[in-house]
Amino acid sequence: MPEGLLNIEVDGRAVQVPHGATVMDAANKLGVYVPHFCYHKKLSIAANCRMCLVQVEKAPKPLPACATPATEGMKVWTHSEQAVGAQKGVMEFLLINHPLDCPICDQGGECQLQDLAVGYGASASRYDEPKRVVFHKNLGPLISAEEMTRCIHCTRCVRFGQEIAGVMELGMAGRGEHAEIMAFVGSTVDSELSGNMIDLCPVGALTSKPFRYAARTWELARRKSIAPHDSLGSNLIVQVKGPRVMRVLPLENEAVNECWLSDRDRFSYEGLDSEDRLTAPMVNDGGTWREVDWQTALERVADGLAGVVAQHGGSALGVLASPQSTLEELALAARLARALGSENVDYRLRRCDVTADGDGARWLGMTVPDIASYDRILVVGSFLRGDQPLFAHRIRQAAKKGSRVLKLAPVDDDWLMPIAARAIVPPSQMATTLAEICVAAAEAAGVPAPAATADIAAAPGPAARAIGRELAAGTRRCVLLGALAEQHPEASQLHALAQALADLTGATLGFLRDGANAVGADLAGARPRGAGLPAHAMLSDPRRAYVVLHAEAEFDFASPPVARAAFERADLVVVLSPWRTGTAYADVLLPVAPFTETSGTFVSGEGRVQSFRAVVAPKGQARPGWKVLRVLGTMLRLPGFDADSSEAVRDSVLPADVAARLDNRTPVAIAARTAQEAGVERAADVPAYFSDSLVRRSPPLQQTRDAQPPLARMHRSLLEGLGLVEGAQVRVRQGRGEAVVKAVADAAVPPGVVRLAAAHASTCGLDGLTGPIRVERA
Amino acid sequence: MNAPSEFLDYGPDAVLMAGLTGRNWRLADYVQRGGYDALKRILSERIPPEQVVAEVKKSSLRGRGGAGFPTGLKWSFMPRNFPGEKYVVCNSDEGEPGTFKDRDILRYNPHALIEGMIIGGYAMGCARGYNYIHGEIWDVYERCEEALREAREAGFLGKDILGSGFSFELFNHHGYGAYICGEETALLESIEGKKGQPRFKPPFPASFGLYGKPTTINNTETFASVPWIIRNGGEWFANLGRPNNGGTKIFSVSGDVARPGNYELRLGTPFATLLELAGGVRGGRRLKAVIPGGSSMPVLPADVMMATDMDYDSIAKAGSMLGSGAVIVMDETRCMVKCLLRLSYFYYEESCGQCTPCREGTGWLWRVVDRIEHGKGRPEDLDLLNSVADNIQGRTICALGDAAAMPVRAFIKHFRDEFRHHIDHGRCVVAPYQ
Amino acid sequence: MLSNDSLAKIDAAIAKYPADQRQSAVMAALAIAQDEHGWLSVPLMDEVARRLGMPPIAVYEVASFYAMYNLGPTGRFKLTICTNLPCALQGASDAAAHLRERLGVGFGETTADGAFTLKEGECMGACGDAPVVLVNNKRMCVKMVPDALDGLVAELKAAADRGEGATGAAEAKEASGR
Ligand SMILES: Cc1cc2nc3c(=O)[nH]c(=O)nc-3n(C[C@H](O)[C@H](O)[C@H](O)COP(=O)(O)O)c2cc1C
Numbered sequence A: 001m002p003e004g005l006l007n008i009e010v011d012g013r014a015v016q017v018p019h020g021a022t023v024m025d026a027a028n029k030l031g032v033y034v035p036h037f038c039y040h041k042k043l044s045i046a047a048n049c050r051m052c053l054v055q056v057e058k059a060p061k062p063l064p065a066c067a068t069p070a071t072e073g074m075k076v077w078t079h080s081e082q083a084v085g086a087q088k089g090v091m092e093f094l095l096i097n098h099p100l101d102c103p104i105c106d107q108g109g110e111c112q113l114q115d116l117a118v119g120y121g122a123s124a125s126r127y128d129e130p131k132r133v134v135f136h137k138n139l140g141p142l143i144s145a146e147e148m149t150r151c152i153h154c155t156r157c158v159r160f161g162q163e164i165a166g167v168m169e170l171g172m173a174g175r176g177e178h179a180e181i182m183a184f185v186g187s188t189v190d191s192e193l194s195g196n197m198i199d200l201c202p203v204g205a206l207t208s209k210p211f212r213y214a215a216r217t218w219e220l221a222r223r224k225s226i227a228p229h230d231s232l233g234s235n236l237i238v239q240v241k242g243p244r245v246m247r248v249l250p251l252e253n254e255a256v257n258e259c260w261l262s263d264r265d266r267f268s269y270e271g272l273d274s275e276d277r278l279t280a281p282m283v284n285d286g287g288t289w290r291e292v293d294w295q296t297a298l299e300r301v302a303d304g305l306a307g308v309v310a311q312h313g314g315s316a317l318g319v320l321a322s323p324q325s326t327l328e329e330l331a332l333a334a335r336l337a338r339a340l341g342s343e344n345v346d347y348r349l350r351r352c353d354v355t356a357d358g359d360g361a362r363w364l365g366m367t368v369p370d371i372a373s374y375d376r377i378l379v380v381g382s383f384l385r386g387d388q389p390l391f392a393h394r395i396r397q398a399a400k401k402g403s404r405v406l407k408l409a410p411v412d413d414d415w416l417m418p419i420a421a422r423a424i425v426p427p428s429q430m431a432t433t434l435a436e437i438c439v440a441a442a443e444a445a446g447v448p449a450p451a452a453t454a455d456i457a458a459a460p461g462p463a464a465r466a467i468g469r470e471l472a473a474g475t476r477r478c479v480l481l482g483a484l485a486e487q488h489p490e491a492s493q494l495h496a497l498a499q500a501l502a503d504l505t506g507a508t509l510g511f512l513r514d515g516a517n518a519v520g521a522d523l524a525g526a527r528p529r530g531a532g533l534p535a536h537a538m539l540s541d542p543r544r545a546y547v548v549l550h551a552e553a554e555f556d557f558a559s560p561p562v563a564r565a566a567f568e569r570a571d572l573v574v575v576l577s578p579w580r581t582g583t584a585y586a587d588v589l590l591p592v593a594p595f596t597e598t599s600g601t602f603v604s605g606e607g608r609v610q611s612f613r614a615v616v617a618p619k620g621q622a623r624p625g626w627k628v629l630r631v632l633g634t635m636l637r638l639p640g641f642d643a644d645s646s647e648a649v650r651d652s653v654l655p656a657d658v659a660a661r662l663d664n665r666t667p668v669a670i671a672a673r674t675a676q677e678a679g680v681e682r683a684a685d686v687p688a689y690f691s692d693s694l695v696r697r698s699p700p701l702q703q704t705r706d707a708q709p710p711l712a713r714m715h716r717s718l719l720e721g722l723g724l725v726e727g728a729q730v731r732v733r734q735g736r737g738e739a740v741v742k743a744v745a746d747a748a749v750p751p752g753v754v755r756l757a758a759a760h761a762s763t764c765g766l767d768g769l770t771g772p773i774r775v776e777r778a
Numbered sequence B: 001m002n003a004p005s006e007f008l009d010y011g012p013d014a015v016l017m018a019g020l021t022g023r024n025w026r027l028a029d030y031v032q033r034g035g036y037d038a039l040k041r042i043l044s045e046r047i048p049p050e051q052v053v054a055e056v057k058k059s060s061l062r063g064r065g066g067a068g069f070p071t072g073l074k075w076s077f078m079p080r081n082f083p084g085e086k087y088v089v090c091n092s093d094e095g096e097p098g099t100f101k102d103r104d105i106l107r108y109n110p111h112a113l114i115e116g117m118i119i120g121g122y123a124m125g126c127a128r129g130y131n132y133i134h135g136e137i138w139d140v141y142e143r144c145e146e147a148l149r150e151a152r153e154a155g156f157l158g159k160d161i162l163g164s165g166f167s168f169e170l171f172n173h174h175g176y177g178a179y180i181c182g183e184e185t186a187l188l189e190s191i192e193g194k195k196g197q198p199r200f201k202p203p204f205p206a207s208f209g210l211y212g213k214p215t216t217i218n219n220t221e222t223f224a225s226v227p228w229i230i231r232n233g234g235e236w237f238a239n240l241g242r243p244n245n246g247g248t249k250i251f252s253v254s255g256d257v258a259r260p261g262n263y264e265l266r267l268g269t270p271f272a273t274l275l276e277l278a279g280g281v282r283g284g285r286r287l288k289a290v291i292p293g294g295s296s297m298p299v300l301p302a303d304v305m306m307a308t309d310m311d312y313d314s315i316a317k318a319g320s321m322l323g324s325g326a327v328i329v330m331d332e333t334r335c336m337v338k339c340l341l342r343l344s345y346f347y348y349e350e351s352c353g354q355c356t357p358c359r360e361g362t363g364w365l366w367r368v369v370d371r372i373e374h375g376k377g378r379p380e381d382l383d384l385l386n387s388v389a390d391n392i393q394g395r396t397i398c399a400l401g402d403a404a405a406m407p408v409r410a411f412i413k414h415f416r417d418e419f420r421h422h423i424d425h426g427r428c429v430v431a432p433y434q
Numbered sequence C: 001m002l003s004n005d006s007l008a009k010i011d012a013a014i015a016k017y018p019a020d021q022r023q024s025a026v027m028a029a030l031a032i033a034q035d036e037h038g039w040l041s042v043p044l045m046d047e048v049a050r051r052l053g054m055p056p057i058a059v060y061e062v063a064s065f066y067a068m069y070n071l072g073p074t075g076r077f078k079l080t081i082c083t084n085l086p087c088a089l090q091g092a093s094d095a096a097a098h099l100r101e102r103l104g105v106g107f108g109e110t111t112a113d114g115a116f117t118l119k120e121g122e123c124m125g126a127c128g129d130a131p132v133v134l135v136n137n138k139r140m141c142v143k144m145v146p147d148a149l150d151g152l153v154a155e156l157k158a159a160a161d162r163g164e165g166a167t168g169a170a171e172a173k174e175a176s177g178r
């Protein structure tokens, strides 16, 4: 591409644009609005709507601004007689077959066609032939396509699937006037990013199914917030009407979520008014639950905690918080534990080997957009699309531009992007394989491998070699450890080996952290120091009392049965949650606000501190968690609970220099390993719509394909070896627990592994996200 | 394959189609007619590719697919030193109503096309070519497959052709029923396994063509003319026609003539001569109107046509376009509204549906003409038709929009009274042709 | 669903294109599938999609774009007659009327015995030979004046009675009965 800038003139104003820029780019740069429908800055250029026709000097006919390259000295008029004439002609065509049902259309008030028709449409239609009617489609629980007659064929939705989501689920079938947007016969749209098509649709053809007819857009107040589900920290516009959240939309932030949202972030709000919302404090009186006032409930908690500590010492108390909790909640929960003499506080509920965690907070190791600058991206142990839907999209875009993505995982789930090299091995072999990759990368680069890795992996296998070669051939590399790598029983070894690999290849080491606020939790000190016990130890070595924040025993812990047993044995379990949950083991339930009803802070994976305010008032008697903890601390006369705003709580724990606290290094050394025969192993993902208490309660998300009950996915050889047919019921035993689920053959799962999702009622009896299992015909 | 008539008479001027009987399509026959001599000479004399392009430029050959773009110039747009694949593609998707000349080349003289494409590949540095054949002519496709087999066996295709070091592979791609794939970029999309939806240009195929690689697309007749140009020289070919209108051209004559068929004439031959070759107007009736270049081109009244010569520039001067050389003849009994109705339906039916003015406008045009034909016309309809046509023309991604608009405007322009009569009286001035 | 013979033909079509462009063979693959099964059912298109590594909806886009693919069952013989202007001027309108009357069905319909489906076609590039009738996409019959049409219908009817022609005709018959 030639260097330098082009000079062009739009509506008499001069502007400079780079080579390759279009007339639309030039107009945008000047802030000149050119009407358009099919053009979208994040999608390829289709130039099919023809709304952006403009006059160009010396061109015999109007040209589409979106697709016409700027040339030196070009003169463009966007509002000349010729341009406006052409635009009006196009608008007339768009309207002849469009139902004029704006008053009942869900898009009314935010419809690009409606907006432009005001300026470019004629008052009376010259078309009085019969209008086209397009049959409605069922695209699944999230997107409504009831009104496909409104479609203007801009193909934004189709291009979104092909170019952004990485999977073409919608197409334009038929031709001419009969062309229709549809999914393949009988199919739905299942992408985890599908909701963005609703935003992209410039008319009311694709609308939000949950939001449909719920409100008119002009009745809604728009409030900013931060998504509470993954470590990207997507920026949100939450639309509210009175006390209710009606809809969630992306707040554009190029550095974070761009203009997108994952479906999890977009539709989880539907869980907010779930039937089991806890709207008043409740206490368990000898097996019966009753609602009480706050005073009664808090006294009972304060007395109970003081009693346990007085009788058994501070270490008898365990505080367990979900990484979905706010920085402020985590800070005060940790402070409460410590003030009561306990170091047993942790948010790493799904992890069992935390020995490699240093003092700092593990983080992405880079900014989010920076991922595009890496030409080799090795992802270790991640179900990328479910874990980090929009970060997966960032990696996909990088791959499109030529970055080579490498994968080490127990399951070859489809990331919808080209994978340059992959090693798919059972969980128990991941550390060995990572060592092999070190050796192979060293060999390919012609440098000695660290002795410790060479001891483990003398002769790398072909998969490890391919990855090693790729890493050696790159110029800018990163190694990213996913949730499964952190949740792995040998997480510290994976960390140490990844660090060795990063050191060896000059790669950046990063973590794709689980939950919205894992980094914030580290900064808030929600981790045991000294002799304090990490989460798994607090449960396997049960405490007398527990305070549980935003977590559910069955779904949010590495081993649900162990957590459940510990809670059942304890003298006192206090659950702070927006939901009526844990009634089987808790003694007191304190209703705390979900993210929409409290102010707070999430620190994203890249270390971005994002504070937000409540968008609606707390429901019933629910109160912000930080306030509940503050009152509790005050009632117990503990120091450090006098902050009178969430900001003050935040400022009391947040270091001035957050970046200085981000640290991915571990002092743990690579240990010798012996190969073990593991038999059949489990590899559990936490599917996107099982990941936390809010999404688990969102009905539309629970109706998606991704939220269907877990299946035991295994290689056909294993299935047949067990004498099973596709769809047969199997009994899976792990530890002392078991689950009965359907078995299916899945070529993405290597022999010796069964992929079986966690965080679901049907699998919550199983003891660990990985580890040996037995599978038999049920 | 349909039994051809005993001898095929393309007229006294025939060059490309001279000596064809319908049965002598095989490689051996073609070689006997001097076929592959041009290719052999280029390869054995190692004539530089630039010189081949120069010869084509000299011939004044203009594209026979419709637009009449100078072929030599088009060939010179191909980037010379492009690293990686480049393609030559032949447009045999002949589907423009009235056009049926490429089918004759493909079935009676396929090796002329093959030789032309190999020479094109050589001249433009391409190692691969595709010939896109119209969907409805399956037997012709099969014959072309056979012809390719022959050429491969004879060593005219494949690696190191005739020991020259030049390699070229050629494949047939069979369409499946979409007129729009005749548009060159829709054709490329179709070869890529997609819907035939035209691409916005720029970029042009010469820089971003098949599979995103530099590509040149020419019509069947264009490629088939090349061997003669190389054999006899560009100047010789140019002199067959008129300045800027080199060579002979095959005219497909259809409609109300006694002998519909293909006639190969020197460009610049009077229309009257062509009409005579085709046996004159059927039944001795009077000529009323002629579409001189395929259904997409403006219709012209009889007197204008009778005073016009058949070449690109003359027809343009007369107010239409030579297009693909399809001459649709209508006699005095024909209702112009009905004729336009069928054409309007065609563009409505064949619009790819991608861009707004064409998708929405072609249906609108058709419905209004349909109304007029069926006695439901309104006084304002003619202005409406012209205005809708205006709003389509020049505002679409590809020229199908223009092709739909131009006939409407021309029919109304030249036969306004007849349209008015239909509107005012709810029926035709002439007896309908059914 | 596809026979080994069809699969071999599809592989031959794939081989015409660069190795990373399997999708280019989709038109051929759908034609081959249709030849074998008479029409393109959803599972059939799914199989083509898998074979070529395409999203199923992309296959459907192609199948629904090109006019010669049958997205539903047809009679044993699909007769497509071109009625475009040049052909119409040379007797195709009469021929089409004759055919409609003779078969007792309109365009887009299938005869009650499942033998014929009649379709109106667009330009086939054979206007000089009008009227032109295409039988099952592949056999082009030219100069089909009414007498010739009668001969063709008789010939094909006999063939249909012998069970020749496209399979899937039974379904078409059923569909026409509804
Ligand atoms: C709607 C449409 C249909 C066309 N159909 C054909 C066709 O059937 N055959 C053809 O050669 N060119 C056709 N063309 C023209 C081609 O786009 C292209 O200009 C031509 O193949 C170039 O070859 P040439 O330069 O040898 O004429 C069509 C163009 C349009 C816009």
Ligand code: SF4
Residues within 6 Å of the ligand: B180, B197, B198, B350, B351, B352, B353, B354, B355, B356, B358, B359, B396, B397, B398, B399, B400, B401
């Ligand atoms: S003009 Fe018609 S055929 Fe051409 S791209 Fe537009 S819609 Fe398709």
Ligand code: FES
Residues within 6 Å of the ligand: A035, A036, A037, A038, A039, A046, A047, A048, A049, A050, A051, A052, A053, A064, A065, A066, A067
């Ligand atoms: S925005 Fe340019 S054509 Fe649609």
